[in-house]
Amino acid sequence: MDSLYRHWLILRMIPRRRAVGVNEIRSRLATEFNLDKQARMIQRDLVFLSRLFPLESDGRKPSGWKWKEESSAYDIPNMDPVTALTFKLAAEYVGKMLPRGILTALRPYVRIAEERLRQIAPPNLLSWPDKVRVVSPNLTRVPPHVPEEISEMVYTALLEGRRFTARYIRMDEEEKSYDVSPLGMAFVDGLTYLVATLNDYDDPILLLLHRVREASLLETTVNVPEGFDLDRYIAEELSFPVGWDIKLKALFCERSDILRLRESPIAEDQRIRELKNGKFEITATVADSFQLRWWLRGYGERVEVLSPKKLRDEFAMAARKLSEIYHPSQ
Amino acid sequence: MDSLYRHWLILRMIPRRRAVGVNEIRSRLATEFNLDKQARMIQRDLVFLSRLFPLESDGRKPSGWKWKEESSAYDIPNMDPVTALTFKLAAEYVGKMLPRGILTALRPYVRIAEERLRQIAPPNLLSWPDKVRVVSPNLTRVPPHVPEEISEMVYTALLEGRRFTARYIRMDEEEKSYDVSPLGMAFVDGLTYLVATLNDYDDPILLLLHRVREASLLETTVNVPEGFDLDRYIAEELSFPVGWDIKLKALFCERSDILRLRESPIAEDQRIRELKNGKFEITATVADSFQLRWWLRGYGERVEVLSPKKLRDEFAMAARKLSEIYHPSQ
């Protein structure tokens, strides 16, 4: 009765990356769970557990134990098929959008998902490998590569509030060394930004993660500027500036565009009205943002902005310029 | 020595949704693991385990055991902080893009992630709740709501290759009942499509998941049309048609646009050349797709397509039409 409980606790103390020593387990058991055992006992437990689970010890003297690298996450309750399918889906979705190295930590989970799906899959010949797909409406970019060691280290620094030193390739292609205090991370359109202060300056700046080289953790704690707020910083520096809400009115001419808009509206109060000339008038209250413009422009000549006047003027002006580009004669 | 192993196996047999009975566990232990135990033993094990883990029994006579609803996934090896952070990030990312109900199955995992982060978080006052953010460059839409029961049921049907009956609200707003054979699922820009055949027809069609009502599983197996291939179907019906690769050449005039393109190029062979007039010429081999057009149009008057000629003509024509819309006088 004691041993079972102890075994569970020990099992959960064994990490996947770092190795843990007998004494560390022993003292954690003592302090956290009030379970005082001899070191000999813990040794026996570990040997015992390693026969049931994929644990391994580096055979060295103060021996370190950890889960074998390739062992998949052992989750309980066992992942059910629906969850497994959801995992596959989420992984596919995220994998398309974020740089590779960032997501390696999720691999063990995706692996169990795949195993589980394989288990239930092929009783009949009618089943085929994957039944979910993500179709991206965006142009696929080549997301910059972030080496696993870098992302791992930056995550750790971020979590533990520690600084690190790194070489950084600036925009002008010059490489410089900095003492970096990571404050937060932001993902924008495939790029990974690190919000940080450098050396002992107090104003946060943005680093592109894939431009960081040779990082190494320090023991010093981060330098957080007085009153720093990640969300505010991101809002100011990264989300393209967003204005107040406006009442958008626009004219669409293709029925197929309208169908999609009906299914997933751009605002809660979106209204669509079919006009006599076969066009569709849409009205909605949306933020006056960069995203809005990008989205509207995407429709090209299939949309006409009616109001607000300022936005219409903007589009009218752009239309003229664009026409000027392709038809300079006029 | 036996008991830990058995407990482990039992624990993994206990599901989160459905409840499992003593006898089912017993027979599965016997057949799958060659472990023949008395029913009494399993009962004892379950009582024991329920003191260590959030398990619960419906107090009925052939008692059913399952994990408590709100219990987070119990993972071993314990989720490490880096993984936890990655989970939070992925969840935030996916949560923005996919309809709510679809992702409920992931909640227990996100919950462990959050717990783990909370555990390591607050030794100092310098830590703040979340350190990662996802900034979407797209216009935020209101993704249609898919009730949890529906998505859950459709997933199950899909996985097990079973049909279901459902009422479906067609595009013309009429509601009809169908016998649905689900073949696959596709996620496009916030909308969830179910690829399926209806009744006993053989041609697959697309259903919008949020338009499905009152679905209920059947025991009959799906009707898979001869030679059906999900990827091909999606390519034909959902990915906007993609042409051959073309050699795109375009002119950008804003340096800030170019910076982003340098960081995450649109193709492996992308080249950027600064011209004397301060503009930038970009060349790249990309698929001649709908997505490409959408992307190019997004830049509005900040980009000029040079070649291939066909694409340039298309843009020239669109520019003229657009100008015509806003400046009909000319």
Add this chain to the structure above:
DNA sequence: CTTTAAGCGTCATATTTTGACGCATTACCT
């Protein structure tokens, strides 16, 4: 080469696990 700390083998004893059995309780069927 020494010192120290950790790993490991063994043994006797305390503790726990397990199968057996029988009674109590619940669900189900007619």
Add this chain to the structure above:
DNA sequence: AGGTAATGCGTCAAAATATGACGCTTAAAG
């Protein structure tokens, strides 16, 4: 409603296992 079959549960003794004590061996560090 009453009988029946199946399941849950308490108890006990035997078998199996876990544990602390002790001392020898071995690896790492200075």
